[in-house]
Amino acid sequence: MxxxxxxxxxxxxxxxxxxxxxxxxxxxxxxxxxxxxxxxxxxxxxxxxxxxxxxxxxxxxxxxxxxxxxxxxxxxxxxxxxxxxxxxxxxxxxxxxxxxxxxxxxxxxxxxxxxxxxGNSSGNTPSRPLSVFDDMKLDAEGRRVLVRGAPINLSPIEFRLLSALMGDAGRVLSRVELIGIAWPQGAFVEPRTVDVHIGRLRRALKRALGRDVIRTVPKVGYAMDIA
Known part of the structure; x- marks a missing residue:
């Protein structure tokens, strides 16, 4: 871009x-x-x-x-x-x-x-920050998610949720934390809404990777499953 x-x-x-x-x-x-x-x-x-x-x-x-x-x-x-x-x-x-x-x-x-x-508006092109998990790469600056080189189509909210989970793989992020990361500041978002978007993200990743990589911790939140 x-x-x-x-x-x-x-x-x-x-x-x-x-x-x-x-x-x-x-x-x-x-x-x-x-x-x-x-x-x-x-x-x-x-x-x-x-x-x-x-x-x-x-x-x-x-x-x-x-x-x-x-x-x-x-x-x-x-x-x-x-x-x-x-x-x-x-x-x-x-x-x-x-x-x-x-x-x-x-x-x-x-x-x-x-x-x-x-990125940099001056025309310089610094190296892109990449998050890597399993066979999946997340290009934050290019706003792309690739699994074995093939792109996954995610909504902006799903992309931000995945970025947060991958950036702190293994740690459980609460719904409140995820709302603060993935939604506009000041927006009223119910916890159930987080569950809906995580469900969509989970299905998209499972189709691409062949396994479920998001772990649900009841009454707490979600984490990338590093086991």
Missing amino acids: SGLLAIVSRDADYYLMLEHILKEAGYKTILIDVPGEAVPTVEERDAAAIIVDCQPGSQILSDIAFSLRERGLASEVTLIALVAEKTAFLDILKANVDESFIRPLRPERLLSYLHNTI
């Missing part, structure tokens, strides 16, 4: 402000004012992230998230929501975005997240 960022907004003034902030930080941007063109453009231009200007009542975010999953790009393209006042936060959660920021936001928060997520 390149350092190109796609900004989906129908507000030209807001785009120009974001473009200036991001350009000063070394990122290249492209404006997409027709939401239906967002994912095809990102795929064609090999963009690293989509930043969506979310307005109340709009279906743009959910449509883009669905299109990313449909094309198998959900784990490769970072999806960021800039949430306007009065936007239903439940819609943001349903879209499984990688990160959301409530507007108005401090530019340094967005820039810090981009730097940590898609």
Whole structure:
């Protein structure tokens, strides 16, 4: 992935402000004012992230998230929501975005997240951090999971759950810890929701690896089974 960022907004003034902030930080941007063109453009231009200007009542975010999953790009393209006042936060959660920021936001928060997520904006390409477990490799910067070289298609939340479990293999992570890692800050998530996503992740990994590698500790949480 390149350092190109796609900004989906129908507000030209807001785009120009974001473009200036991001350009000063070394990122290249492209404006997409027709939401239906967002994912095809990102795929064609090999963009690293989509930043969506979310307005109340709009279906743009959910449509883009669905299109990313449909094309198998959900784990490769970072999806960021800039949430306007009065936007239903439940819609943001349903879209499984990688990160959301409530507007108005401090530019340094967005820039810090981009730097940590898609890498160095200066054009340098540091080596990618890889987590390895059994026959599985997790490329955090490239947002890919490979089993014996074949990619596994995971949702953003499932990817973050796996990253947390692999990063501390063998240790039991509580549901509260996993919620803090995999969901947007401040989101209300029931423990049962964690169980549902872990179940999906477990099935995807079992299909690829041929065995169950996630251990459930009743009333406590989950761990990567290193036995």
